[in-house]
Amino acid sequence: MGAAMNPPNITEAQAPHNRRRGRWQLLLIVAMVIGPMILATGMYKLQFWVPESRSYHGxxxxxxxxxxxxxxxxxxxxxxxxxxxxxxxxxxxxxxxxxxxxxxxxxxxxxxxxxxxxxxxxxxxxxxxxxxxxxxxxxxxxxxxxxxxxxxxxxxxxxxxxxxxxxxxxxxxxxxxxxxxxxxxxxxxxxxxxxxx
Incomplete structure (x- = not known):
């Protein structure tokens, strides 16, 4: 009888998938940190989405x-x-x-x-x-x-x-x-x- 075939290594097969998933998670975290700063700067500089109601008197x-x-x-x-x-x-x-x-x-x-x-x-x-x-x-x-x-x-x-x-x-x-x-x-x-x- 020939040599038994080894099953494919599951961890090696999942490695590219896990790497891709990790990259997406990193990009999402970076977007969550930098996104609000970019939005706030844009709102200030371009005066969009500025609420009409105000709590100041001057x-x-x-x-x-x-x-x-x-x-x-x-x-x-x-x-x-x-x-x-x-x-x-x-x-x-x-x-x-x-x-x-x-x-x-x-x-x-x-x-x-x-x-x-x-x-x-x-x-x-x-x-x-x-x-x-x-x-x-x-x-x-x-x-x-x-x-x-x-x-x-x-x-x-x-x-x-x-x-x-x-x-x-x-x-x-x-x-x-x-x-x-x-x-x-x-x-x-x-x-x-x-x-x-």
């Missing part, structure tokens, strides 16, 4: 503009409540500066994560300057480059209040009619979501 700045794009050069690395005054700091501007300080104080234990600032295109009135030095010791002051501000915003003359993230990106914008409670809620929400600054 105007969302979703175009990647930075503080420098509106004519303010600063190296603040905390969240910032920034008031811009392209045409002097009149009553509306002064009210926003006061509000910015009050909002920062109202953050309580998170107050150290934020600062308040004024960027003015023109020299301040002497009385108001003295008041700021006396009553606003922590207010940061910057010059506002009017040409850059005019190019970077649609509101040419009105004072505005901005929330700026620790990287210098503009997040929300408010005009002089802003409700202080709404602004405080927006900033608290951003600080809660953020692990920077």
């Amino acid at each position: 105007e969302l700045i979703g175009n990647g503009q930075s503080r420098a794009d509106i004519g303010v050069q600063a190296d603040e690395t905390r969240w910032q409540i920034l008031v811009t005054a392209p045409k002097g700091c009149s009553e509306d501007c002064q009210q926003l500066v006061y509000l910015a300080r009050q909002i920062q104080i109202s953050l309580g234990r998170d107050a150290s994560r934020a600062s308040h600032a004024l960027a003015a295109a023109q020299p301040l009135d002497a009385d108001y300057q003295a008041k700021l030095q006396r009553e606003y010791p922590q207010l940061q002051r910057y010059p506002l480059d009017l040409a850059t501000f005019t190019k970077g915003t649609s509101d040419q003359g009105a004072p505005l209040l901005w929330i700026v993230d620790p990287h210098g990106n503009l997040v929300l914008r408010y005009d002089a009619r802003v409700n202080g409670k709404d602004l405080l809620n927006d900033l608290r929400h951003l600080l809660k979501l953020s692990n920077i600054g």
